[in-house]
Amino acid sequence: MNTQFLKVISACLLVYIVIIATSCTKDQDDPGLSSKASFIIGSKGSNQLQKGLYQVTIGSDPVYISHLYPINYSSGYADSNNGIIAFAVSNNLKGSTSGIAFMSMDALEDIQFAPIPSAPEGYYYSVSPTTPRVLSDGRIAYLVALETNSEYDYWFAGMIAIYNPANGEVELSGDPTEFVLSQPEIGDDTEDGTMNTGFVVSPDDRYVYCEVYGYGTDGGEVHRDYSFIVRYTIGAPGSYERLDQVEAIPAAVTADGNSLLITSGNFGLKTIDLQNETVTQTADFYFHPQSGQISNISSKMLRTWISAGSHGAGFGEIDFSSSPYGFTQFIDDDELVAPRNYYPSLALGVQYSTDESKVYFGVYRLSQSDQYAMICSTPKIELNTTPDSLTSFHKDYNMNVLIFLDD
Secondary structure: OOHHHHHHHHHHHHHHHHHHHHHHOOOOOOOOOOOOOOEEEEEOOOOOOOOOEEEEEEEOOOOEEEEOEEEOOHHHEEEEEEEEEEEEEOOHHHHOOOOEEEEOOOEEEEEEEEOOOOOOOOOEEEEEOOOOOEEEOEEEEEEEEEEEEEOOOOOOEEEEEEEOOOOOOOEEEOOOOEEEEEEEEOOOOOOEEEEEEEEOOOOOEEEEEEEEEEEEEEEEEEEEEEEEEEEOOOOOOOEEEEOOOOOOEEEEEOOOOOOOEEEEEOOOEEEEEEOOOEEEEEOOOOOOOOOOEEEEOEEEEEEEEEOOOOOOEEEEEEEEEOOOOOOEEEOOOOOOOOOOOOOEEEEEEEEOOOOOOOOEEEEEEEEOOOOEEEEEEEEEOOOOOOOOOEEEEEEOEEEEEEEEEEE
């Protein structure tokens, strides 16, 4: 048989096998979609991929950004506002820095760190690996604690640091002890005050909402006392105002700045009306939306959930403008239309588009032979079973990091 003919046949068979293999392990992107949306995604690394963050624009391959990545590869440790992204980096990458990284969407490779504040002699500031918040003017807010150098002193004062990259200044909200000790619930054994993890910033950059609590020590053991949800006025150190006496995490502020949502595993979700400071029980579920899941134009927010098994994940939109709240479920992974032998499983990356007319989200797809990741979108319609597939990647990309950049 002709040797050249055999080479041609072999080449054709090879191309055919590659095409079949590709079509069996990867959804074909919809050629009718013209999206140019851009995102940050992550990778835990492999023989082919560096560990870290990547930028991907629909229609193009992912481009490596940095070896730095948010804690647990989770978008929940990142915040984005007006072109600036900040995140708490994984502890093994923190080094001698604060661990609070930030960069501009226009220069993603230029990642910088917020500073560790200067402390008086005999003291130092530690920086909490809590999600930082980006103010609309580019300032970065993060949680710090003033501590002593003495190994026998258990004193610590948690507070908010606000770093301004434009001039290098750091504002500190101040030791909350005076506020805590002035509250009527505090007993004789409460010695000091500090701040818990989790805080949010009002949309107009005027306030930080956080949880402070009292504590004391007995025989070297620290005990925690009453907790309070407070409002700190940015630019006025020490200006803590009591909103409620409760142990909870400030979850979000509505776009009009009138309502603060607080959440706890004990009671679910409550709403504090910031005009009259009344508190109402809102829902019985824990609710802590990520950056990009809070509407900038309404009282709506995205709620996501996952199950312990392979299925049962989904997301939808809560409308807090009415009581009881309204809810529309957009995606249920059990209801998604998928080819035979495939199943989709939602990841946690769920983000509003710029105009909030649709929602971007990441999924994993699994066949009998392979697994891969995808970015999809859905209009805000109830139980969409056929969302748009925008692009797909090798399984070594981690879709728990999905930070929307632009569309």
